[in-house]
Amino acid sequence: xxxxxxxxxxxxxxxxxxxxxxxxxxxxxxxxxxxxxxxxxxxxxxxxxxxxxxxxxxxxxxxxxxxxxxxxxxxxxxxxxxxxxxxxxxxxxxxx
Amino acid sequence: xxxxxxxxxxxxxxxxxxxxxxxxxxxxxxxxxxxxxxxxxxxxxxxxxxxxxxxxxxxxxxxxxxxxxxxxxxxxxxxxxxxxxxxxxxxxxxxxxxxxxxxxxxxxxxxxxxxxxxxxxxxxxxxxxxxxxxxxxxxxxxxxxxxxxxxxxxxxxxxxxxxxxxxxxxxxxxxxxxxxxxxxxxxxxxxxxxxxxxxxxxxxxxxxxxxxxxxxxxxxxxxxxxxxxxxxxxxxxxxxxxxxxxxxxxxxxxxxxxxxxxxxxxxxxxxxxxxxxxxxxxxxxxxxxxxxxxxxxxxxxxxxxxxxxxxx
Numbered sequence: 001x002x003x004x005x006x007x008x009x010x011x012x013x014x015x016x017x018x019x020x021x022x023x024x025x026x027x028x029x030x031x032x033x034x035x036x037x038x039x040x041x042x043x044x045x046x047x048x049x050x051x052x053x054x055x056x057x058x059x060x061x062x063x064x065x066x067x068x069x070x071x072x073x074x075x076x077x078x079x080x081x082x083x084x085x086x087x088x089x090x091x092x093x094x095x096x
Numbered sequence: 097x098x099x100x101x102x103x104x105x106x107x108x109x110x111x112x113x114x115x116x117x118x119x120x121x122x123x124x125x126x127x128x129x130x131x132x133x134x135x136x137x138x139x140x141x142x143x144x145x146x147x148x149x150x151x152x153x154x155x156x157x158x159x160x161x162x163x164x165x166x167x168x169x170x171x172x173x174x175x176x177x178x179x180x181x182x183x184x185x186x187x188x189x190x191x192x193x194x195x196x197x198x199x200x201x202x203x204x205x206x207x208x209x210x211x212x213x214x215x216x217x218x219x220x221x222x223x224x225x226x227x228x229x230x231x232x233x234x235x236x237x238x239x240x241x242x243x244x245x246x247x248x249x250x251x252x253x254x255x256x257x258x259x260x261x262x263x264x265x266x267x268x269x270x271x272x273x274x275x276x277x278x279x280x281x282x283x284x285x286x287x288x289x290x291x292x293x294x295x296x297x298x299x300x301x302x303x304x305x306x307x308x309x310x311x312x313x314x315x316x317x318x319x320x321x322x323x324x325x326x327x328x329x330x331x332x333x334x335x336x337x338x339x340x341x342x343x344x345x346x347x348x349x350x351x352x353x354x355x356x357x358x359x360x361x362x363x364x365x366x367x368x369x370x371x372x373x374x375x376x377x378x379x380x381x382x383x384x385x386x387x388x389x390x391x392x393x394x395x396x397x398x399x400x401x402x403x404x405x406x407x408x
Contacts, residue, residue: 071292071295074288074291074292075288075292077284078284078285078288081282081284082282082284082285085282
């Protein structure tokens with residue numbers, strides 16, 4: 001049973017990564033691409049970490065995976081913010 | 097076909113594809129980004145091969161620090177010559193295919209020969225494992241780096257210092273001032289820094305101590321420390337300065353000095369040069385190396401003689 005749950009979580013996580021990657025390649029501008037990418041980082045990584053925790057079955061592993069997810073979450077939040085800010089500043093400069 | 101083989105094959109394909117993208121061109125910036133991705137894929141490959149020491153080193157140094165250094169060099173290059181930022185197409189050479197095939201042949205010959213070798217316990221690897229208990233270490237890689245081939249590692253530390261001095265000599269001539277981070281206050285960066293910097297220090301010290309018995313060591317720890325330095329430089333807490341303080345110079349040579357002391361000490365006691373020290377001594381020397389490596393790489397990134405802290 002646990003294996004089935006883990007597999008379902010991993011596959012769903014993989015789907016979010018796939019969707020995020022397609023979004024990154026296909027969406028028209030920086031902001032839309034960031035939107036697609038952060039979904040992959042947040043949800044996809046969360047589901048994969050959750051799936052691996054269920055698969056690993058130990059609290060220690062689960063806590064490590066949780067830490068990894070939280071760190072990736074923080075890094076992706078700040079870098080998305082910085083990229084969006086930079087791109088807006090560029091647009092303003094070009095508009096003048 | 098087993099799942100493991102499938103993963104390995106896709107890793108191999110990914111590595112070759114990424115390597116091709118690195119050299120094929122479309123501009124320096126793309127090449128650098130692909131190189132970083134290549135380093136991460138390489139770390140995965142090492143992990144799959146069961147070599148966590150190399151996987152850590154490749155992720156921290158190959159992808160992380162080298163990527164940051166190349167991006168810093170790229171920025172500098174664009175400041176000196178804006179035309180470099182433009183995407184270029186690498187010229188097509190008729191020799192490319194022939195050279196690639198010859199290189200592949202060479203790799204195949206070396207690989208097949210290695211696979212054909214018979215296991216011989218008399219070789220260096222077997223001897224290291226046999227005599228590892230004398231060092232008090234549990235990780236044979238650290239044993240080789242710090243004890244059995246300590247001389248090489250000492251020289252590597254000198255090479256790193258020489259690289260920094262070389263970079264200083266090259267960059268001292270150009271008149272482009274070292275650009276500090278923009279004075280702009282970015283709201284989220286400060287909070288990220290407050291969480292990530294202590295964690296980075298924790299990881300560096302953990303890698304150092306763990307390196308005695310498990311995957312890790314001074315070079316990986318130093319690279320992680322350098323990552324903290326790069327983050328502090330980018331967010332403006334550390335500022336490049338044109339003068340190195342005495343303290344900074346001391347920290348730069350600390351690793352080499354500690355290593356040489358470890359090499360000389362046994363001679364004073366009537367044993368040989370670089371005779372195996374205890375585990376505590378090795379960890380102390382590695383801690384000094386970690387500081388020097390971290391600082392050297394940070395200074396290479398900032399491209400200045402020194403750095404100073406900027407109160408925020």
